[in-house]
Amino acid sequence: xxxxxxxxxxxxxxxLFLVVMLYGYIVYLYRSEKKGERDFEKYGNIALDDEITSxxxxxxxxxxxxxxxxx
Amino acid sequence: MFHWLEKNPFFFAxxxxxxxxxxxxxxxxxxxxxxxRPVVGLKPYTVLELAGREVYKKDNCIACHSQLxxxxxxxxxxxxxxxxxxxxxxxxxxxxxxxxxxxxxxRVGNYRTTDWHENHMWDPPSVVPGSIMPxxxxxxxxxxxxxxxxxxxxxxxxxxxxxxxxxxKGTRAAWEAHKPKVLADAKKIAADMKNKDVxxxxxxxxxxxxxxxxxxxxxxK
Amino acid sequence: MQSNAAxxxxxxxxxxxxxxxxxxxxxxxxxGTLIASQLAFPELNYLFGExxxxxxxxxxxxxxxxxxxxxxxxFATFYYFGQRVLKVSMAESKFxxxxxxxxxxxxxxxxxxxxxxxxxxxxxxKEYAQMEWPLDxxxxxxxxxxxxxxxxxxxxxxxxxxxxxxxxxIACFLGVAMLYLFNNMEIPxxxxxxxxxxxxxxxxxxxxxxxxxxxxWWGHNAVAFVFTVPIVxxxxxxxxxxxGQAIYSYKLSLLSFWGLMFVYLWAGSHHLLWSTVPDWMQTxxxxxxxVLILPSWGSAINMLLTMKGEWNQLTDNPLIKFxxxxxxxxxxxxxxxxxxxxxxxxxxxxxxxxxPGHVHDGVLGWVSFMIMAGLFHMAPRMFKREIYSKKxxxxxxxxxxxxxxxxxxxxxxxxxxxxxxxxxxxxxGNLMYSFIDTVTVLHPYYAIRALxxxxxxxxxxxxxxxxxxxxxxxxxxxxxxxxxxxxx
Numbered sequence: 001x002x003x004x005x006x007x008x009x010x011x012x013x014x015x016l017f018l019v020v021m022l023y024g025y026i027v028y029l030y031r032s033e034k035k036g037e038r039d040f041e042k043y044g045n046i047a048l049d050d051e052i053t054s055x056x057x058x059x060x061x062x063x064x065x066x067x068x069x070x071x
Numbered sequence: 072m073f074h075w076l077e078k079n080p081f082f083f084a085x086x087x088x089x090x091x092x093x094x095x096x097x098x099x100x101x102x103x104x105x106x107x108r109p110v111v112g113l114k115p116y117t118v119l120e121l122a123g124r125e126v127y128k129k130d131n132c133i134a135c136h137s138q139l140x141x142x143x144x145x146x147x148x149x150x151x152x153x154x155x156x157x158x159x160x161x162x163x164x165x166x167x168x169x170x171x172x173x174x175x176x177x178r179v180g181n182y183r184t185t186d187w188h189e190n191h192m193w194d195p196p197s198v199v200p201g202s203i204m205p206x207x208x209x210x211x212x213x214x215x216x217x218x219x220x221x222x223x224x225x226x227x228x229x230x231x232x233x234x235x236x237x238x239x240k241g242t243r244a245a246w247e248a249h250k251p252k253v254l255a256d257a258k259k260i261a262a263d264m265k266n267k268d269v270x271x272x273x274x275x276x277x278x279x280x281x282x283x284x285x286x287x288x289x290x291x292k
Numbered sequence: 293m294q295s296n297a298a299x300x301x302x303x304x305x306x307x308x309x310x311x312x313x314x315x316x317x318x319x320x321x322x323x324g325t326l327i328a329s330q331l332a333f334p335e336l337n338y339l340f341g342e343x344x345x346x347x348x349x350x351x352x353x354x355x356x357x358x359x360x361x362x363x364x365x366x367f368a369t370f371y372y373f374g375q376r377v378l379k380v381s382m383a384e385s386k387f388x389x390x391x392x393x394x395x396x397x398x399x400x401x402x403x404x405x406x407x408x409x410x411x412x413x414x415x416x417x418k419e420y421a422q423m424e425w426p427l428d429x430x431x432x433x434x435x436x437x438x439x440x441x442x443x444x445x446x447x448x449x450x451x452x453x454x455x456x457x458x459x460x461x462i463a464c465f466l467g468v469a470m471l472y473l474f475n476n477m478e479i480p481x482x483x484x485x486x487x488x489x490x491x492x493x494x495x496x497x498x499x500x501x502x503x504x505x506x507x508x509w510w511g512h513n514a515v516a517f518v519f520t521v522p523i524v525x526x527x528x529x530x531x532x533x534x535x536g537q538a539i540y541s542y543k544l545s546l547l548s549f550w551g552l553m554f555v556y557l558w559a560g561s562h563h564l565l566w567s568t569v570p571d572w573m574q575t576x577x578x579x580x581x582x583v584l585i586l587p588s589w590g591s592a593i594n595m596l597l598t599m600k601g602e603w604n605q606l607t608d609n610p611l612i613k614f615x616x617x618x619x620x621x622x623x624x625x626x627x628x629x630x631x632x633x634x635x636x637x638x639x640x641x642x643x644x645x646x647x648p649g650h651v652h653d654g655v656l657g658w659v660s661f662m663i664m665a666g667l668f669h670m671a672p673r674m675f676k677r678e679i680y681s682k683k684x685x686x687x688x689x690x691x692x693x694x695x696x697x698x699x700x701x702x703x704x705x706x707x708x709x710x711x712x713x714x715x716x717x718x719x720x721g722n723l724m725y726s727f728i729d730t731v732t733v734l735h736p737y738y739a740i741r742a743l744x745x746x747x748x749x750x751x752x753x754x755x756x757x758x759x760x761x762x763x764x765x766x767x768x769x770x771x772x773x774x775x776x777x778x779x780x
Contacts, residue, residue, distance in 0.1 A: 078452060087553055098505075103498075131417060225485050
């Protein structure tokens with residue numbers, strides 16, 4: 001098989017992979033919100049409430065603590 | 072499965088990079104082996120022509136002039152045979168341009184002469200009434216940098232195997248040996264010109280920018 | 293980290309870049325107006341000897357507007373809202389602060405070097421990448437410093453999730469880095485020989501068609517990652533913050549982000565239609581340009597829908613007006629671009645004034661409106677004073693909108709006229725017009741464009757005056773406004 005053919009297969013499968021990923025991502029976004037696992041729209045508030053003293057939408061230090069407790 | 076991607080800046084950056092580099096891998100790289108083959112009989116630019124090319128770049132002629140004839144009847148009637156990839160094999164950089172405020176120049180050497188260019192560069196509207204091109208009188212006094220042009224020829228010979236002769240070496244002695252040939256080429260151009268200052272400068276062993284530029288433009292065929 | 297009542301966002305670096313945005317905006321647009329006038333009135337070419345011709349000045353115009361005005365605006369807004377959406381102050385880390393200041397200092401050095409070298413004609417003649425190799429290296433250093441500052445701040449953040457605007461800024465950082473490096477691969481001839489000739493000169497690693505491909509892969513995507521990606525990032529922060537409305541659909545913003553990232557890069561070869569690059573690449577460029585409408589309009593519609601139910605703000609707040617008009621122009625130019633990328637349209641449009649027309653409805657209507665709105669929004673918060681004059685802002689808005697409309701309509705007509713005249717043949721199949729006929733016919737349109745330039749520049753001077761007055765003499769504010777920027 002010459003490199004031209006390899007290139008063709010490579011590009012085809014890579015495109016297919018990315019298309020699957022994109023649609024997977026859409027499904028993931030909407031399904032996880034429907035199930036109530038995540039709320040994406042709340043991230044919009046990061047811009048609205050951005051005082052340095054205000055509570056983060058997702059506190060980094062707090063969530064890291066939780067992850068450590070999980071272990 | 073996408074959760075970690077959004078939260079971790081490092082994986083996120085890697086993800087973005089993969090997505091944006093895909094197009095380049097597929098579209099840009101594969102062509103490299105093929106497109107750089109010269110058409111049969113193509114000669115590399117002489118040092119004087121390269122110096123003229125530098126003048127073309129310095130005064131940024133590509134702002135208004137293209138060097139790319141598209142395969143349409145209207146274009147081949149106006150400018151000649153449409154452009155082939157192999158004709159550009161020694162063009163570093165390419166000078167296709169992106170705007171034709173003035174006409175295409177890819178084959179200007181076929182239908183314009185040294186004295187036409189001399190008059191035109193001195194005062195464009197006197198040759199083409201209604202022209203909005205500025206005059207480039209400073210090219211008649213500025214001296215072209217032929218040494219840098221020689222350095223460029225040696226560089227492309229050594230690095231990209233552009234077929235220059237064995238005498239092209241990166242030493243000062245080799246340059247001094249080659250210089251008279253460049254001046255001889257310049258004299259041939261200057262012989263067809265009428266500007267006294269230019270003729271005197273060439274006699275004195277200098278190459279005014281206009282001489283180098285005309286050598287380059289005459290070569291575009 | 294202990295919470296500290298006295299802790300505040302530190303805008304030192306944001307302010308510095310705000311000053312350069314205003315300065316370079318003025319200089320870049322001044323040169324732009326001059327060269328537009330030169331096409332209508334060629335005598336203007338001789339104001340500064342060899343340094344004042346159209347051809348010498350055009351790269352100065354493009355480079356100052358892209359790397360001076362727009363990139364300064366990107367840096368200024370980054371050092372402003374980067375802190376805010378991460379909820380971390382530059383003052384908390386001496387290191388990040390130092391990097392930020394060094395970033396600014398080297399950036400100014402680079403800008404000065406760029407202006408001088410381009411005036412002298414030291415140019416690699418590759419569009420938007422004209423700088424010679426020493427300055428290219430400095431560009432890389434400046435860019436890396438920005439990356440260090442950005443990831444430094446991200447490392448210190450309190451807010452775990454990265455806001456969508458930051459996604460776009462990270463993409464801008466990565467995209468420009470990759471493209472710039474590849475397009476500027478060059479060999480300095482001085483070092484490849486035994487010190488012959490000029491030390492500044494270099495020769496491109498690519499030749500002919502390959503060079504064209506790499507160049508337009510860069511040229512097109514410089515537009516993507518400088519004029520689109522960070523500007524979308526800006527509007528996703530400033531529009532919600534100024535209006536008090538969260539983004540209409542955060543999920544849509546995520547989707548269109550990935551769509552834009554993937555699709556944009558392919559479209560570069562639409563600059564090379566009917567050239568000597570292989571046919572399949574040209575087709576690819578055309579097709580992906582059309583696909584590009586989807587993610588672009590996804591973002592634009594998301595912005596407009598953010599204002600849903602709040603359209604009354606459009607009449608009370610000129611800043612909202614700027615941003616809504618900016619997203620409208622974004623929609624216009626992201627539709628116009630794909631139309632020009634259709635091969636048969638491109639056959640007429642390419643090489644004509646329609647192309648600069650397209651660039652300018654994007655860059656004047658979208659990019660510079662958005663940057664000016666962003667800086668107006670930042671000013672009361674950075675300088676703790678209200679905006680100097682609402683009336684002046686309104687006047688500026690209408691003046692500049694008129695200018696953009698005059699600009700692109702005159703260039704549409706000029707471009708299509710010229711494209712049609714080049715190919716017109718008489719009944720025997722001979723060309724009907726000599727080239728000069730197609731130049732002289734454009735005079736009125738060039739004159740209109742020059743007028744549009746003067747109007748836009750006047751509007752920019754009003755903007756600069758308003759900003760400077762805000763910095764030094766406007767009424768002081770006691771506390772930071774939450775949403776709508778206060779203005780007198």
